[in-house]
Amino acid sequence: MTSAQGKAVTSTPSPVIAVEDIRKHFAVGSPIAAAMRRKSVVVKAIDGVNFTLNKGESVGLLGESGCGKTTMGRMLLKLDEPSEGRILFEGDDLATMQGPALRAYRARAQMIFQNPFEALNPRFTIAQSMDEPLSNANIAKAERADRIRKAMDLVHLPDPAQFLERYPHQMSGGQLQRVVMARALILEPTFVVADEPVSMLDVSVRAGILNLFREVRDNMGLTAIYISHDLALVRYVCERTIVMYLGCIVEDGPTEEIVKNPMHPYTKALVAAVPVPHPAQSHAPLPIKAGAPDARNPPSGCRLRDRCPHAFDRCAIEEPKATRIGARKVHCHLFD
Amino acid sequence: MPELTTARKPHALHWLTRRFARLQIPLDDPFAVTGLIIYAVFILVAIFANQLATHDPLEILYSETYELSSNLRPGEDGFILGTTSLGRDIYSQLIYGSRSALLIGITAAFMVAVIGTIVGLLSGYFGGWIDIVLMRAADIAFGIPFLPFVIVLSAFLEPSIWNVVFAMALILWRDTGRVIRSQVLTLRTRTYIDAARIAGSSDMKIVFSHIAPNILPLSFLYGSIAIGWAILTEAAISFLGFGDPETISWGYMLQDAYASQALSTGGYYWFVPPGICIILVVVAGFFISRGYEEILFPKLKD
Amino acid sequence: MSDNILCVKGLKVTYSVGTARIRAVDDATFDIPKGSIVGLVGESGCGKTTVARALTRVMAKAAGFEGGEMLFDGVDLLGLSEADMNKLRWRDIAFIPQSAMNSLDPVYTIEKQLNEVLIQRGGMNRREARARAEELFDMVGIDPRRLGDYPHQFSGGMRQRVAIALALALNPKLIIADEPVTALDVIVQRQILDTLKSLQERLGLSVILVTHDISVVAYVCDRIVVMYAGRVVESGDTETVLTQPFHPYTMGLYNAFPDLQSSEGLLTPIEGHPPDLSDPPDGCRFAPRCPFAQTPCSTQNPTLVEVGSRHVSACLRVDEAQQLREQAAQTQTWMGAI
Numbered sequence: 001m002t003s004a005q006g007k008a009v010t011s012t013p014s015p016v017i018a019v020e021d022i023r024k025h026f027a028v029g030s031p032i033a034a035a036m037r038r039k040s041v042v043v044k045a046i047d048g049v050n051f052t053l054n055k056g057e058s059v060g061l062l063g064e065s066g067c068g069k070t071t072m073g074r075m076l077l078k079l080d081e082p083s084e085g086r087i088l089f090e091g092d093d094l095a096t097m098q099g100p101a102l103r104a105y106r107a108r109a110q111m112i113f114q115n116p117f118e119a120l121n122p123r124f125t126i127a128q129s130m131d132e133p134l135s136n137a138n139i140a141k142a143e144r145a146d147r148i149r150k151a152m153d154l155v156h157l158p159d160p161a162q163f164l165e166r167y168p169h170q171m172s173g174g175q176l177q178r179v180v181m182a183r184a185l186i187l188e189p190t191f192v193v194a195d196e197p198v199s200m201l202d203v204s205v206r207a208g209i210l211n212l213f214r215e216v217r218d219n220m221g222l223t224a225i226y227i228s229h230d231l232a233l234v235r236y237v238c239e240r241t242i243v244m245y246l247g248c249i250v251e252d253g254p255t256e257e258i259v260k261n262p263m264h265p266y267t268k269a270l271v272a273a274v275p276v277p278h279p280a281q282s283h284a285p286l287p288i289k290a291g292a293p294d295a296r297n298p299p300s301g302c303r304l305r306d307r308c309p310h311a312f313d314r315c316a317i318e319e320p321k322a323t324r325i326g327a328r329k330v331h332c333h334l335f336d
Numbered sequence: 337m338p339e340l341t342t343a344r345k346p347h348a349l350h351w352l353t354r355r356f357a358r359l360q361i362p363l364d365d366p367f368a369v370t371g372l373i374i375y376a377v378f379i380l381v382a383i384f385a386n387q388l389a390t391h392d393p394l395e396i397l398y399s400e401t402y403e404l405s406s407n408l409r410p411g412e413d414g415f416i417l418g419t420t421s422l423g424r425d426i427y428s429q430l431i432y433g434s435r436s437a438l439l440i441g442i443t444a445a446f447m448v449a450v451i452g453t454i455v456g457l458l459s460g461y462f463g464g465w466i467d468i469v470l471m472r473a474a475d476i477a478f479g480i481p482f483l484p485f486v487i488v489l490s491a492f493l494e495p496s497i498w499n500v501v502f503a504m505a506l507i508l509w510r511d512t513g514r515v516i517r518s519q520v521l522t523l524r525t526r527t528y529i530d531a532a533r534i535a536g537s538s539d540m541k542i543v544f545s546h547i548a549p550n551i552l553p554l555s556f557l558y559g560s561i562a563i564g565w566a567i568l569t570e571a572a573i574s575f576l577g578f579g580d581p582e583t584i585s586w587g588y589m590l591q592d593a594y595a596s597q598a599l600s601t602g603g604y605y606w607f608v609p610p611g612i613c614i615i616l617v618v619v620a621g622f623f624i625s626r627g628y629e630e631i632l633f634p635k636l637k638d
Numbered sequence: 639m640s641d642n643i644l645c646v647k648g649l650k651v652t653y654s655v656g657t658a659r660i661r662a663v664d665d666a667t668f669d670i671p672k673g674s675i676v677g678l679v680g681e682s683g684c685g686k687t688t689v690a691r692a693l694t695r696v697m698a699k700a701a702g703f704e705g706g707e708m709l710f711d712g713v714d715l716l717g718l719s720e721a722d723m724n725k726l727r728w729r730d731i732a733f734i735p736q737s738a739m740n741s742l743d744p745v746y747t748i749e750k751q752l753n754e755v756l757i758q759r760g761g762m763n764r765r766e767a768r769a770r771a772e773e774l775f776d777m778v779g780i781d782p783r784r785l786g787d788y789p790h791q792f793s794g795g796m797r798q799r800v801a802i803a804l805a806l807a808l809n810p811k812l813i814i815a816d817e818p819v820t821a822l823d824v825i826v827q828r829q830i831l832d833t834l835k836s837l838q839e840r841l842g843l844s845v846i847l848v849t850h851d852i853s854v855v856a857y858v859c860d861r862i863v864v865m866y867a868g869r870v871v872e873s874g875d876t877e878t879v880l881t882q883p884f885h886p887y888t889m890g891l892y893n894a895f896p897d898l899q900s901s902e903g904l905l906t907p908i909e910g911h912p913p914d915l916s917d918p919p920d921g922c923r924f925a926p927r928c929p930f931a932q933t934p935c936s937t938q939n940p941t942l943v944e945v946g947s948r949h950v951s952a953c954l955r956v957d958e959a960q961q962l963r964e965q966a967a968q969t970q971t972w973m974g975a976i
Binding site: 065203205206207209211229230235259269270273275279285286290299336 | 902
């Protein structure tokens with residue numbers, strides 16, 4: 001367990017990130033149309049999310065498309081502002097960060113993007129892209145070449161001179177994703193959000209990027225969020241997993257426990273649905289009804305209630321709160 | 337260990353070629369190249385007008401016998417294109433006319449491209465009340481009838497080609513602004529813009545280093561369209577008699593020919609050459625814009 | 639021979655891009671047994687999608703057949719006139735695209751689009767078409783009352799079900815599905831695969847499932863065809879190929895996949911990247927990335943040889959497969975192959 005060694009044992013482990021009752025609502029359509037329909041259509045992309053990340057922790061944010069995981073990641077990096085609630089980075093509220101404070105945060109919180117072909121300006125050479133964070137952080141020109149070379153080494157892109165003058169379209173997906181990672185790590189951040197960083201890559205290349213992610217996270221003691229819809233990938237890189245459904249957290253706990261013994265009915269379905277590369281695998285029907293979550297029109301009470309085989313009266317009335325079971329938090333009326 | 341900076345070409349030449357490449361001058365399209373050649377010829381003529389012209393275009397000329405050299409046909413007494421009814425040299429007027437035409441065309445194009453680009457960038461990138469204010473201003477500009485506005489404003493400010501250009505720029509930025517705004521709206525959602533924000537780039541840096549280079553060809557497209565419009569408008573205004581009487585332009589020549597009844601007396605040598613020049617410059621502008629369109633919207637070919 | 643619905647032999651498809659000729663499919667050989675689901679697996683650019691499109695003979699303008707044959711029920715599809723081929727499409731060979739949204743016309747209701755197939759191609763009258771449309775929606779698990787809806791009113795998974803219904807409309811013998819679940823979430827993916835599998839069993843369909851995901855193949859496919867750089871490198875029953883692979887590429891692919899059920903182990907990437915198909919290397923195309931490559935591998939072109947019952951592999955070292963499998967299971971083997 002190399003990651004455990006990196007963790008400093010302090011008397012008061014102050015969280016790197018604290019998310020406090022975050023909500024993000026999007027108004028759909030124009031206000032006039034809403035007035036004519038006599039009610040405004042609001043999509044609650046995130047609806048009351050709470051969690052904290054301790055230093056050196058890697059957490060998987062798991063869920064289907066539309067569950068709010070990407071919006072959550074964007075808000076953590078101040079690319080989007082929450083409608084309600086607070087996000088604290090080492091105790092400082094992101095909402096109040098402006099000017100120098102924001103610039104300082106930008107140097108310490110970074111993102112690894114889903115599509116490496118889109119994450120770099122196609123008109124910039126790799127050297128220009130790598131230079132951008134350095135010049136923004138006022139690193140002296142003389143020092144930059146050295147920093148770039150070190151970052152390229154870190155992601156196992158040796159002989160940088162070979163790549164630096166190339167444009168993104170002249171490189172393969174795997175190489176580009178390494179460049180994107182090098183750019184994210186060049187200012188030595190403490191917190192990294194990785195948004196499905198391998199979903200656009202070929203299978204044979206994925207493993208290399210995942211291994212690299214684990215390696216740099218351990219070596220640099222990063223606090224990391226790994227956003228994905230694939231539990232197998234999350235399990236490979238994160239010791240803790242937060243499962244989201246329709247803008248809410250349904251389960252939060254150690255990844256191994258979630259994989260071996262999922263508690264929330266939704267998590268059960270997710271675990272059962274993940275295909276494995278063995279010919280012999282369970283073809284048992286999923287413990288959840290077919291159907292698509294509709295973020296515009298979620299059911300009252302528990303949002304899974306219309307698809308959940310265990311739903312009872314209370315589920316329609318009351319939103320389930322977090323129930324602590326061992327190291328886990330489960331949001332389900334079956335457990336409280 | 338390989339030194340990083342050695343891989344870069346440090347010369348200013350490299351910088352220049354890179355900037356030049358960004359303008360994406362359409363050299364593949366034969367029409368665009370034709371347009372560029374026509375422009376090149378007119379620009380050379382305008383620059384060397386003093387050398388090329390045989391007379392002062394506004395000077396009233398007399399023959400050696402002190403007779404007014406009026407209404408001479410091309411070639412007579414050595415006047416290449418003849419003279420006007422007031423005894424002015426048409427050829428020299430045509431040469432000097434290219435100066436004002438290009439000045440008008442290029443300044444108007446420049447102003448339209450600059451104003452439209454800035455409006456589009458600000459409006460598209462920042463959104464919010466900036467967007468509302470600028471786009472409502474564009475709506476108003478769309479509502480103003482173009483020619484009457486230019487005539488009234490330039491007459492009000494005193495007739496000079498600069499006021500004509502100014503009045504045109506006040507209206508013509510609207511198309512450029514709108515189109516660039518919509519382009520910026522799509523560019524703004526690209527992942528690399530988010531990546532730049534996370535890398536700590538300021539809004540201004542993002543606008544100028546990541547967004548602006550992508551819309552430069554679009555600015556040039558609208559600029560090259562504006563050249564034609566500006567020259568045509570100036571010609572129309574001069575022809576209607578609201579132009580600057582002190583400056584020779586092709587529109588002024590047409591108006592002069594018309595007022596002197598050259599059309600009924602068969603003075604084709606007087607009104608045909610400026611007409612051809614106007615057509616050539618305007619068409620050249622559209623040819624170049626066509627080339628930019630092919631760069632911007634390659635699907636138009638099929 | 640007669641128990642194969644489709645036999646592809648030595649298929650070659652080339653794209654012309656400028657002066658370059660990209661040999662996207664270069665000597666692909668495989669069979670599709672009647673009533674089975676066959677997974678066509680490989681990385682992007684390996685030629686699997688080109689093969690799928692070639693089977694319907696609907697290809698990009700720049701693509702051209704260079705040779706080979708595609709025997710569908712004993713008839714060579716390459717020998718058919720365009721008109722005869724067109725009769726086969728949908729009626730005998732149907733296609734399910736990756737993104738149903740792009741294949742459905744947004745301005746027509748689903749019923750209209752189904753009718754177009756059922757009436758124009760199937761020669762049904764309106765009443766028959768309506769009955770068939772309802773039956774199809776029932777089969778793929780959508781409420782027939784939603785026939786009058788437009789494509790945008792369906793979720794991604796539902797749209798994929800609609801695409802399956804469209805493909806099934808005229809009772810085809812063979813369905814080609816190009817990455818039908820790639821864009822979907824795991825739960826929806828599982829549901830679609832279950833639907834596809836049960837329909838295939840019930841109707842006795844033959845299905846070619848093009849995918850990059852071997853766990854999808856492991857879940858639904860009876861047989862697997864592994865492609866690399868335009869060639870078939872291994873094919874056989876899913877179970878034997880995944881448990882007893884004979885080709886190093888198949889072994890490597892298996893190592894690179896995260897597995898939710900196995901105990902934690904390190905994933906192993908295959909270093910390097912696939913070759914440039916406008917100028918492919920001589921000999922085995924996987925040799926530059928293969929940890930087991932020997933001198934002959936870079937000159938001698940391996941052919942598919944029988945390594946078991948209905949199991950073929952194109953590797954010069956097939957005889958040592960047992961030994962290679964043991965080495966391939968170790969991460970160090972794959973490090974520094976380049």
